[in-house]
Amino acid sequence: MYPIKSPKKLIETSLPLDAINEAAAREKSIRHGHPSTLHLWWARRPLAAARAVIFAQMVNDPGYERHLGRGVNKDKAHLERERLFEILRKLVQWENTNNEDVLEQAREEIRKSWRETCALNKGHPQAAELFNPDKLPAFHDPFAGGGALPLEAQRLGLESYASDLNPVAVLINKAMIEIPPKFAGRPPIGPEIAVDKGTKKQATRDAFEEWSGAKGLAEDVRRYGAWMREEAFKRIGHLYPQVDLPKEHGGGKATVIAWLWARTVKSPNPAFSHVDVPLVSTFVLSSKAGKEVYVEPIIEGDSYRFEVRTGKPSPSAAAGTTAGKRAAFICLLSKSPIDYNYIRAEGKAGRMGQKLLVIVAEGAKGRVYLPPCEPHASILEQVQPDWIPNLNLPNNPRDFKTPNYGMNKFGDLFTTRQLVALTTFSDLVQEARLKAIVDAKRAGMTDDKIGVDEAGLGATAYGDALAVYLNMAVSKLSDSSNTIVTWKPSMVQAIHMFTKQAIPMTWDFVEPNIFGNAMGDYFVTLSNMMRVLKNEISVRVGATVLQQDAATQKISINKVVSTDPPYYDNIGYADLSDFFYVWLRRALRPVYPNLFATMAVPKDEELVATPYRHGSKEKAEKFFLDGMTEAMHRLAEQAHPAFPTTIYYAFKQSDTTDIGTGNTGWETFLEAVIKAGFSISGTWPMRTELANRMIGSGTNALASSIVLVCRKRAADAPTISRRDFLRELKEELAEAVDVMIGGAEGISPVAPVDLAQAVIGPGMAIFSKYTAVLEADGKAMTVHSALMLINRMLTEGGDTFDADTQFCLGWFDEQGWSAGDFGKADVLARAKGTSVKGVHEAGVVESGSGKVRLLRPSEYPSDWTPANDNRVPIWEACHHLIRVLSQTGETSAGVLLAHCHEKVEPIRQLAYRLYTLCERKKWADDARAYNELIISWPAIVAASHESETGYSGLQAGLDL
Known part of the structure; x- marks a missing residue:
């Protein structure tokens, strides 16, 4: 078979992740004019991420000639890569979504890379079919969904094809990319x-x-x-x-904005069983400071009515008629409990109704809340x-x-x-x-x-x-x-149904006026x-949208493919x-x-792995694996051979297990991709949540999605033994991690919170380039086992650290900040080439009464200076930096770092490793400290370079 010369693409080497993630997260808060407002679709990928991925997937990496066995000037490649990064940084900004100057610059880079690729394959037998320098390959997304990827491919100048099994998704894509160019x-x-x-x-x-x-x-x-x-x-x-306004609100007629209703059931109390009592989650209408409004129920014998009150509501008004999650509701008249079983039975018997709570109207000075009145209260019964x-x-x-x-x-x-x-x-x-x-x-x-x-x-x-x-x-x-x-009292407005990927049950609900000039x-x-x-x-380039099953489609033939498939069982x-x-x-x-x-x-x-549809969790997982494998196989066989295929995977949740960060869906998805014939050459964490949610309470929030970069695996790929796989993993993963955390010039560093996910790329690149990795018994290694080994390499590495730091790493993994037995510490210290006495003298542990405990950064002495310490493990320097950063900020930390200049890179590597360890153990507070050090690292390094006053400056800062 005649080989195709395929230059490595930018996405296979590096990305300015910080800029992409920042733009993607910011996009979440943009509503007006965003394509997502054309029609609702669930779990759309941000346009910024889609645009960046497709661009980087098509543009040659500046060092690609080295990958083809040619010499390359590293300095020149670095400058060229930074130039492409700058284009990407502009390209992902929301303000540049339709900036033709920026877009055309990106399009020209795509065309330039394509011409280079065509020149390399000029003599290929299929050159006329595959490598026409005057026409870019078309783009295809076989799981088009909300259409972000096909739209951005079209924006970047590619003829775009979108397909999906779901007719609603197909229609959305037709409305976005197929119809507009026809009538431009x-x-x-x-x-x-x-x-x-x-x-x-x-x-x-x-x-x-x-x-x-x-x-x-x-x-x-x-x-x-x-x-x-x-x-x-x-x-x-x-x-x-319209509704009549009272005199205090100016009188006359007013347009109704919305009617607020409460569902009702018959009272379970026999004395009031003829009464439809309301189920109300809250009587509060507005909780805005100084503009508080609520409904007060007025009970009159065996009947009730609602009045509107202003001022701060009581706790009972805030609670409505609820009685706690388990108890459900209480009868407004008799105070009898109304549990969910009773409400379900009433609903299924057709005896659930609704009663008008309040009318919201547009007054001369804003919103006016009015009690129920005719004909508004009974109009639903007449329609x-x-x-x-x-x-x-x-x-x-x-x-x-x-x-x-x-x-x-x-x-x-x-x-x-x-x-x-x-x-x-x-x-x-x-x-x-x-x-x-x-x-x-x-x-x-x-x-x-x-x-x-x-x-x-x-x-x-x-x-x-x-x-x-x-x-x-x-x-x-x-x-x-x-x-x-x-109705949301804090915003005094109605909130649409699909705030989540579900249809919940509500008790009090809003009926907006369809002619109300509002939501x-x-x-x-x-x-x-x-x-x-x-x-x-x-509308620059045409597009085609089709209803096709991804497992049987043939649209992808010789097209650039980027796709966002369903995520196991996340969304039906x-x-x-x-x-x-x-x-x-x-x-x-x-x-x-x-x-x-x-x-x-x-x-x-x-x-989608839906147990209720397939009869069991196991059958649902098999259906998903078989179907996704077939769909991925189509892509591996059909996609244009000169480009990698990019595939998004969104995490439903973070699970910390023996494989680190992952879940059943993630493993099953990876297995499908590899089983289909793909080799994974990269994984990029795309963060689409706000930065302040990066670390939550008790756990660490992950990047919203992972982009897999895939190439078709060679048909004659060999097998490898577990021992050889581990050797190769150890040799290559350490270098890959160093590059990811900034150890290589011109490579944008990966944030520590994303490192565990990003490192899957180089690890799985080794695993997936072989037909199989054979265990000692001859069976093929599973994806689960491979992920476990990759994670272990990440968390248990550290051969380059000094012996004291290696001991601290091991002891921290076992004990955290708690005290442990001296005997165990002594055995570990000897194994690492040090002693408990030695690490005690280094000032990083407390030892006594048969116990050994690592000192927290806050316990380190504030008058410490590395110049006066003849034993400074990387561990000690790292935690002194954390102490100074938390107490006096980046400038003082920079002054301290200037006095540890020979330890700069090991300190940063240790912080990454400790973050990963803390994530695995769900030590959120400790993870936050290491994450903050890495996030502040560029500013600390800059401050260290600018430092002229030496350590006396640090002391002055601490004295303040």
Whole structure:
């Protein structure tokens, strides 16, 4: 077989992780205009991370010629790598998402690397097919999900292909990357609608000097969306009456923002069994300082009513009618307990109702809270929807709680008024589509009568495209128009249902006004969505989106692949997305008949280890492993051979076990990747949570996801014995760890909190390049065993440290800061080439009464100077630095480090190793100390270089 010359890519050597992680974490707080606001999808990867990974996956590492057996100038490679890092640092910034200067610089680097690769393979028999220097390879993501990766590939200039089994994911991707380029640069054709009663919130005109990109498409969606809202108000506006304001609030009529309801059950007390008593989690409406508002229940015999009060609520008001987690609720009238078993029985018997708690209206000076009144209190009983989504909720007790209370169908999650509103808007989508087709023809657009599903570009396809966005707004609106929506007193606003990847049970819920010009209003929802379409969507390159099973697809052939597959059992995408599917299918089946052919989202082939679906945990794990192996095998065989494949894996939780950091899903996923024929050449921790959550209480939070960098394993890869594997691991892993913590010039260091995950890369690179690692009995080593050995190498290394430090490491691993028997300490000290007396004289242990204890940094003497100490183990210097850093800061620590200049690198290596050890043992406070030293290391080193006053400066600082 003719070999392909594939230069190592930047992602296979180094990344500016700090910059990528910082940008990814910051992106979590950005909402307006972010593509995630187009439609909800679970566990999206940050755009910054996706953009950085694809760029680094396609750009040649400056030292690649060395990997091809050629000489290379290291200084030149270092400077070139830093130049690429600088491009990456700019590229990941949110402000540069659509900065054409920055993007074009990145695109040119991709094209340059591609031309270099093509030149290296000029004589290859498949050069015409695989290495056309004038055309970049296309991109494919076979688990497209929310579409972040295909979108960023398109932004970087690649023809993008996205596929997914889930039709909701397919539609989201079509809306983001496939439809906009088809209609780019066209002016809007819809008639402008006059501003309603002078309020600017209803304006449909959003004029631009030019209609580049998808701006015209976005404006038309707004115009037809405004028409839909106006038509809907004519039909159902009477279901959303205004409310009379009392004189103290200015009098007159006011628009209702939301109605707050409480679920009710019959009182379990026989004396009040005819009364529907409320189940209320809290009576507090606003907890903002100085603006506190709450509801007070007024009991009158065997009835009750609600009044609104201002001022700080009592503890009983804050608790509502709850009685603790186990006791559930109490009867408002009789004070009898109402346990969950009773509530479940009432719900399943169809006797659960709702009672209006309060009306929230828009007053002249802000929010006004009003007690229930007619017709608002009884309006739900007078409404009957023409259509109800009667699809059954899944029997998935982990993620779906409402079936426990008799709410078994998706239609049960809505009030009658919400169902009428959503079906009305759903019906209007097709009316708006037909209206748009007529208007497009009138504006001069030709019509081939071919729909957007069949690659049409005329008036019919344009009407279809508008219908997609108009109905996605209905689907998105359902997330904030259901009875799982809650009221948050600290924010005085409604909170949509999907705050987590589950449908919980709620007791008091919010019904936003669908015409209220606030959260829950159709046009507000649509307008926010269109910020994405007009500002953030790339239309430079076309895209194709298909519904395909990743285990059988053939789209990846000769394409660059980066993908974000399901994470074992973390999220049941198919079950959850049925909530949206019922509304999308209702209006868009005529547009995409094949995509919405089934009654529900396909589930049997979904690669999620769901025990309830497969009958047991073991069967679910086997299904996941077999299916993911097949999907990964497709990628290993089909992906373009000149590029590594990048695969994301998100950790559900951190488990500290004998293999360090990991979980069953992680091991199973790695096994699938390796079994499929991939060799893992790198693992990069991508941190997408806020920095202050890096270390939590009692445990250390991990990077949100790991990016695996994979190459197809050679067909003739040999086997290796366990002994030889350990020898190779010991030789190469130590060097790899040194590089990761900053031991190599031009390599961005990995933070200590991420080291245990990052080191999996070089470790698994050794393991996975062989067909098998054979144990002594001839059986193949498991991924679990390999991970255990890699972690052991990381935590038990340290041959380069002095004997005293090696003893301290071992004793710390066994005892922590606690005292241990002298006899055990003596044996360990002799084994490490030192003595208990020696480490005591070094000033790092306390020894007496048959016990030995390591001194904490706070116990070290404050007048210590290395110049006057003739025995300074690395351990001692490291912990003195921790003491000084915590007491007087980075500058003083830098002064101290200047006097330990020969120990700089070993001190940092020890801090990393101790952090890893503490993580494994769940010693969070100690881990934090070592992590803070590493995080501050650049500033400490800089301060050490600037130090001119010597150790006297440190003393002065300490005296302060």
